Amino acid sequence: MIQGFGVQVLLPIVIFFMALGFRVEPSKAAKSSILIGVGFVGINLLIFDMFMPEITPLGQQMVEAVGISLPAVDVGWPAAAAIAFGVAKLGVLVIPIFVGLNLLLYVIGFTFTLDVDVWNYWHFAFIAGLVYFATNNWPLAMGMGLLLGVFVLVGADWFQPAIEETFDMTGISIPHGASLPYAIAAIPIHEVVKRIPGVGSTTWDSETIRDKFGVFGEPVSIGVILGILLGIGANTGSLGTLEAWYTILGAGITFAAAMHILPMMVGILMEGLTPLSESIRETMTSRFEDRDIAIGLDSAILIGHEATIAASLIIVPIAILMSIVLPGNDVLWGVDLATFPFLFAMMVPLMDGDVVKMVITGVILLVPVHYIAGAIAPLLTETAANAGFDTGENALITSPVADAGTPATALFAIPSQEAGLTGAYLSLVLGVVLVLAIWLALRLWPAKMYMVAGASEEKAMEMVKRRHMGGSAGILPTKIGEPIDADQLPEDVAESD
Amino acid sequence: MVDSKNILIVCGTSVATSTVVKEKLKEELPGYGVEVGTLTKAKATEAPSKARTGSYDLVVATTSLNESQFDIPVITTQAFMTGVGEDDVLEEIAETLTNS
DSSP states (O other), X not given: OGGGGOHHHHHHHHHHHHHHHTTOOHHHHHHHHHHHHHHHHHHIIIIIIIIHHXXXXXXXXXXXXXXXXXXXXXXXXXXXXXXXHHOTTTTTTHHHHHHHHHHHHHHTTSOSEEEOOGGXXXXXXXXXXXXXXXXXXXXXXXXXXXXXXXXXXXXXXXXXXXXXXXXXXXXXXXXXTTHHHHHHHHHHHHHHHTTSTTTTTOOOOHHHHHHHHGGGGSHHHHHHHHHHHHHHHHTGGGTTSHHHXXXXXXXXXXXXXXXXXXXXXXXXXXXXXXXXXXXHHHHHHTTOSSSOOEEEOOGGGGTTOHHHHHHHHHHHHHHHHHHHHSTTOOEEOOGGGGOHHHHHGGGTTTTTTOHHHHHHHHHHHHHHHHHHHXXXXXXXXXXXXXXXXXXXXXXXXXXXXXXXXXXXXXXXXHHHHHHHHHHHHHHHHHHHHHHHHHHHHHHHSHHHHHHHTTOOHHHHHHHHHHHOSSSEETTEESOOSSOOOGGGSOHHHHHOO | OOOOEEEEEEESSSSSHHHXXXXXXXXXXXXXXXXXXXXXXXXXXXHXXXXXXXXXXXXXXXXXXXXXXXXXXXXXXOHHHHOTTHHHHHHHHHHHHHHO
């Protein structure tokens, strides 16, 4: 049987032929597909042969010692991505199907974004995989994955002016499966947060925060500290013995190793995917020369922002504390503690880079993140097992920040887990309604929508001039309802081209 | 003798976009007369401390960095991911390296 090959064999074969289909040279295609297999072997060794067997027993001992039960181990986004691409029937097929769908949606004028960030199609594969193992219905699962894709396309269009303005990146939008849902969820939360007395008047200096919390930015430091804390928690009764300290310090190094080596392993996977992703980029962008186009890229390009880094450092200890005090929480934090920049990346324009607002919003978001990531853990663990990753006995895995705990997972995967097919259809309807609502709102009140996402009035107007002056892009209209009156636009914007 | 140049490539995670840049620089820079030494990937959070080790001639970033934290030139670009203006950036990188 094909399944008998295992993902590290099957995936390279599929990727090889797909790369040939997108006209990658055979020798390059061969080398990069082998690298993808190698990356999978690396992630498997590290997370499932080293990290899980060391950390899971400590978690169980901690329950006995201190009475806190956190059964869902956070294996982080790199493992989640590998699992997503590793579901043979869905993970890789999502790539050519979504490329085709995106091209179609651009041609008819449903979106302005061409998502060339092929690596991040894993978010769509992640949802598809979860839905598949909850419903056993392939078309529905693939449809749900693609629906998340379409959702982030219209979301990317929506946030583009804000991102262009704040980060000075013209013609780039961010159709990211984790950052974008968090940013959308942050809009109503921000409305509340900005009304809290005192918030908005404090100015926290990002530089100081970086100096004070800088240690949390180094994944090895987070790893060691977390491993040692877990070790101590598991050995509270025997802290006087030398054996206990062997385990405690050993856990520290194991944790640090996972945090440090994992990105390198994913780097290998990524390197293998690069030639394919470049050919896809050329295939997608070369045919449209004269229309407003936004190249969709990874939110990783936003993460250098001082406020994002500062907020991501501060929230690490808060998250660990929350996992202990939140009643009924299942999540044992791990690798994803280094993933918080993706949660904050696209909120920067909305909150004017105010670190205090970002942290408060982040903390509020973390409450559902814990519960969603815990609730989806059994299904994710089953998905991982089917993708050929052995999670061991009685162990649950999750990846809270990306993507197990995102609003997108809550919307697109949790209903399927809770209610099977019925739940999946509910997700489908809600998702389609949401996508159409955003699309319609962007055509009815474009300037207002762009400002809601954090663009200034001036920038929003510029974008309206670029995109929504009536007529159609492809087939669909760029403006619905009242046409934009050019006289109402600020002079310099209306005159410039 | 041409000195080989060491470049620190910075992105959000040191995984995704920096890999694209690394592959591109490895492939293209020799054509611009630059002898490439090591190409090292780094996260935005750890970039300043890595750059301060003195082992690098240039930072190429895909995400905006606070340039005052670096004592070597920083070039920020998304050209390698979008494909727009790739040649210009490669030229700028080569020029900065040969003048350093």
